[in-house]
Amino acid sequence: MRYWLQQHRQAAVVGLLYLALTTIIAWQSILQPGGLLYSFHGDALLMVFWLWWFKIAWLCGLPADPNPLVAAPFGAESGRVIEWGSIVPGALLSTLVNETFAFNVLVIASFPLSAMATYYLVLRLTRNHVASAIAGFIFAFSPYHLWKAWAWIPLANIQWIPLYVLALLDLRRTRRLRYAILAGVWFAVNFIGSYIYGFVLGVLTALYLLYAIIHAYVTRGRVALDRRTLGLAAVVAAISVALILPVAAPILAANSAPYKSAWPLAHFYELVATPADYFFPDDASPLRPFFTALDPPDLARGDFTHGLFIGYSVMALCVCAAWAWWRRAARKSPALDDDASFAIPFFGVLFVAALILSMTPPTIEFDLPGLGHIALRGPGYFTYAFVPWFREYARLGVLVMLAAAVLAGWASAHILERVARQPSARAFFLILLALALSLDYGLTRPANSAPLDTSIVPSVYRWLAEQPGDFIIAEYPMPRASQVSPNYLLYVTLHGKRLANGNGLSYRSDLVMPALWDLADAQTPGVLSALGVEYVIVHRTFPGFEQWYGGLPIPAAVAQRFEVVRQFDTATVLRVRASPAAVIVAPSEGMTLATDQTMQVAWWWIADAGALELVNLADEPREVEVQFTLTGFGGAMELQVFSADGAPVPARTLEESHRVAIGPLRLPPSHLRERASPATMRLILHVAGQAGAGVGLRDFGIIE
Numbered sequence: 001m002r003y004w005l006q007q008h009r010q011a012a013v014v015g016l017l018y019l020a021l022t023t024i025i026a027w028q029s030i031l032q033p034g035g036l037l038y039s040f041h042g043d044a045l046l047m048v049f050w051l052w053w054f055k056i057a058w059l060c061g062l063p064a065d066p067n068p069l070v071a072a073p074f075g076a077e078s079g080r081v082i083e084w085g086s087i088v089p090g091a092l093l094s095t096l097v098n099e100t101f102a103f104n105v106l107v108i109a110s111f112p113l114s115a116m117a118t119y120y121l122v123l124r125l126t127r128n129h130v131a132s133a134i135a136g137f138i139f140a141f142s143p144y145h146l147w148k149a150w151a152w153i154p155l156a157n158i159q160w161i162p163l164y165v166l167a168l169l170d171l172r173r174t175r176r177l178r179y180a181i182l183a184g185v186w187f188a189v190n191f192i193g194s195y196i197y198g199f200v201l202g203v204l205t206a207l208y209l210l211y212a213i214i215h216a217y218v219t220r221g222r223v224a225l226d227r228r229t230l231g232l233a234a235v236v237a238a239i240s241v242a243l244i245l246p247v248a249a250p251i252l253a254a255n256s257a258p259y260k261s262a263w264p265l266a267h268f269y270e271l272v273a274t275p276a277d278y279f280f281p282d283d284a285s286p287l288r289p290f291f292t293a294l295d296p297p298d299l300a301r302g303d304f305t306h307g308l309f310i311g312y313s314v315m316a317l318c319v320c321a322a323w324a325w326w327r328r329a330a331r332k333s334p335a336l337d338d339d340a341s342f343a344i345p346f347f348g349v350l351f352v353a354a355l356i357l358s359m360t361p362p363t364i365e366f367d368l369p370g371l372g373h374i375a376l377r378g379p380g381y382f383t384y385a386f387v388p389w390f391r392e393y394a395r396l397g398v399l400v401m402l403a404a405a406v407l408a409g410w411a412s413a414h415i416l417e418r419v420a421r422q423p424s425a426r427a428f429f430l431i432l433l434a435l436a437l438s439l440d441y442g443l444t445r446p447a448n449s450a451p452l453d454t455s456i457v458p459s460v461y462r463w464l465a466e467q468p469g470d471f472i473i474a475e476y477p478m479p480r481a482s483q484v485s486p487n488y489l490l491y492v493t494l495h496g497k498r499l500a501n502g503n504g505l506s507y508r509s510d511l512v513m514p515a516l517w518d519l520a521d522a523q524t525p526g527v528l529s530a531l532g533v534e535y536v537i538v539h540r541t542f543p544g545f546e547q548w549y550g551g552l553p554i555p556a557a558v559a560q561r562f563e564v565v566r567q568f569d570t571a572t573v574l575r576v577r578a579s580p581a582a583v584i585v586a587p588s589e590g591m592t593l594a595t596d597q598t599m600q601v602a603w604w605w606i607a608d609a610g611a612l613e614l615v616n617l618a619d620e621p622r623e624v625e626v627q628f629t630l631t632g633f634g635g636a637m638e639l640q641v642f643s644a645d646g647a648p649v650p651a652r653t654l655e656e657s658h659r660v661a662i663g664p665l666r667l668p669p670s671h672l673r674e675r676a677s678p679a680t681m682r683l684i685l686h687v688a689g690q691a692g693a694g695v696g697l698r699d700f701g702i703i704e
Contacts, residue, residue, distance in 0.1 A: 014119055014133045021141060025443050028451050033104045034097040037452040040445070044103065044152045044452065045486035049089075051099040052493040055091040069492050070484065071502020071509035072472045073532050084247055085193030086153040099493070100454045107149045107156045113290060114159035118402070121162040122409035124169065125343055128548030130418060131366045134433065135409025138314055140442060144401045150445075154194035160305055164201060168208060169343055171232060180232040184239025191244050197398070199390045201384075204399055207353055211346050212319040246602045257335070265362055265384055272380075273358040273394040279310040286442045309360075310404055313436030317408035322348060324414040336646035344410055365481065374472040376505055410661055457690035460537060460571040465495040471534035474500040476519050478488070500533050508672055511613060511680070515586040515700070517593055518602035520557040522699045526581030530617055536562060536574040583667060584615040584625050585700040586680070594696070603631065603696030606687055614681040616667040620650035624704040625663035626683070631696045637689035644682040661703075 023030060029038040037044055049070075057064045066075025086106065093102035119136035126132060139162070141147070148155035164186035171179035181197045187205070216223045280295040281287040327343045362381040367373050380393050414435070419425035464473070475488045484501040492499055500516070502509040519538070528536065538554050554572055562574035587593075590610035594603045604610070610613030616622050630639065630653075641649040641662050650660045662683065670678040687693055 035455040042486035043439035049489035070507035072498035076505035117162040126413035128413035139405035180235040188243035271392040311440035319405040320410035354399035525578030530580040
């Protein structure tokens with residue numbers, strides 16, 4: 001009893017230290033939990049919006065999917081692939097104060113929880129409270145967790161991963177049913193809370209099973225699978241499946257549904273980690289200025305792989321752990337019990353395997369003399385067929401950090417045991433390690449990344465909330481090609497009007513949104529009218545986030561095509577007056593919008609081949625001709641047009657102009673407003689000419 005009290009008293013002290021550290025890094029949001037969002041990432045605003053919507057749907061008895069307030073008039077269709085393990089507790093918490101409060105609670109609580117989970121995992125292996133506390137700090141306050149916590153609730157909740165590993169180790173040691181039940185529960189909790197970490201735990205489980213088989217064969221000369229082992233494994237699997245299946249079924253359905261929940265395979269090449277991500281400090285580290293020349297920022301990669309820095313002090317401890325384990329194993333030291341002899345090499349294998357997997361692209365291509373071009377398939381190429389929604393293999397870095405934290409904790413225990421009788425040496429090691437970790441991690445936010453103040457309400461949104469009626473608005477600019485601006489979503493929770501923006505949240509919205517991208521384009525007013533848009537709001541700065549973006553003036557061509565309703569300090573409200581378009585010309589794959597944030601330059605550029613989707617909004621077939629202005633040949637000799645089946649389509653250049661006419665074309669009804677794949681006509685445009693040639697298209701029009 002005395003030992004139990006002493007053990008938990010020490011754990012309580014460690015927990016209080018973790019709470020103190022959490023308070024230090026998040027003090028602004030803790031002081032204003034309902035106003036300052038512990039984030040600077042736009043994805044956090046998307047999460048706030050979904051928490052609000054699910055709360056509203058729940059309180060009002062509305063169906064959560066589709067969400068009628070986004071991607072209007074179609075509705076957002078991503079409710080079925082959202083993490084219920086984060087949404088449900090978040091929606092419940094939001095009823096106490098608001099969604100910002102719920103986000104802050106779930107994210108900030110993940111720091112002490114993940115630290116304590118790792119603490120108990122390492123305590124199980126070392127029985128050293130100080131070393132376990134060091135490991136908990138490394139995992140919970142690592143750059144990986146800090147960066148993910150600034151962005152997304154599901155990615156912040158890493159606390160369940162150490163608990164799953166702890167249950168696996170306890171199950172191996174005791175072979176008791178309760179640990180099999182715990183392992184199944186923790187796996188399911190991980191999956192339900194984050195589909196991404198569900199896949200990550202699948203990778204971890206596969207590595208664990210493979211390692212256990214090899215370890216048994218090496219140490220015992222055979223692999224024995226008795227009935228009890230198989231029965232316990234079946235319990236883990238059965239409990240996991242029983243808890244996950246109600247959530248997993250909608251995910252599997254979404255992969256084949258009209259909503260494009262899967263990312264293209266080409267996207268994965270950008271989102272694998274690099275050695276520099278792990279071994280050079282990230283932007284939040286105080287060491288970063290010393291490495292900028294060696295590792296310059298790559299704006300094309302954005303912040304996808306930020307937070308993978310392991311830390312030089314942690315890497316040194318990992319090397320120490322490998323050396324200490326090797327020496328103890330070689331000497332068959334009694335201090336190396338069966339648990340440590342199994343677990344420490346496993347975490348070493350996990351560290352190396354997760355490191356390699358996170359850096360391996362789907363395919364590796366190279367040329368060899370005499371053999372020609374060779375393409376090797378990486379693991380991601382094959383897993384993509386099963387989990388296309390897992391787009392960023394750099395997120396396997398969470399396993400790298402867990403393995404590094406455990407190894408560092410075990411190495412710290414080894415060092416502390418060696419200097420146990422030398423208080424000065426013990427104090428010197430702990431002070432030196434604290435300084436080294438402070439330099440590695442710093443626990444600081446990147447520059448210009450203060451917590452988001454969600455209490456700011458621009459005057460244009462106050463005016464909008466006062467307008468009577470249920471109508472649709474569209475907001476410009478549209479700065480993100482893959483997703484509706486989270487800034488706009490945040491303010492939907494305040495004004496409650498339907499928002500036409502919604503690319504990335506609805507297949508049908510994704511289809512027509514390219515026709516709206518350039519507000520100065522000739523067809524845009526008619527398309528807005530066809531979608532039922534009443535007002536267009538053009539922001540000169542992003543509302544509430546002026547420190548991020550510069551001015552956004554309105555081109556004269558825009559002002560001439562709309563009625564100016566109101567002028568605000570940061571925005572202009574326009575009324576749509578155009579007749580509804582009957583046919584929409586939407587640029588598709590292979591076409592890139594070359595634009596700046598002033599909306600004054602907007603050409604759809606084709607470097608080699610591109611596609612146009614023609615959407616007939618009428619209920620009967622129509623015969624039309626598509627026209628557009630062509631420019632920027634750059635060595636191109638001809639623009640060839642084909643139908644989707646490869647048949648040539650007549651195209652001609654109008655006399656004394658740069659206008660190109662394609663047609664006549666007979667378009668079937670698209671049935672765009674039905675929840676099914678619309679029937680569109682696809683035109684393939686191919687640029688013939690010199691290598692690297694391209695053309696620009698703009699001012700799309702339809703002639704009937």
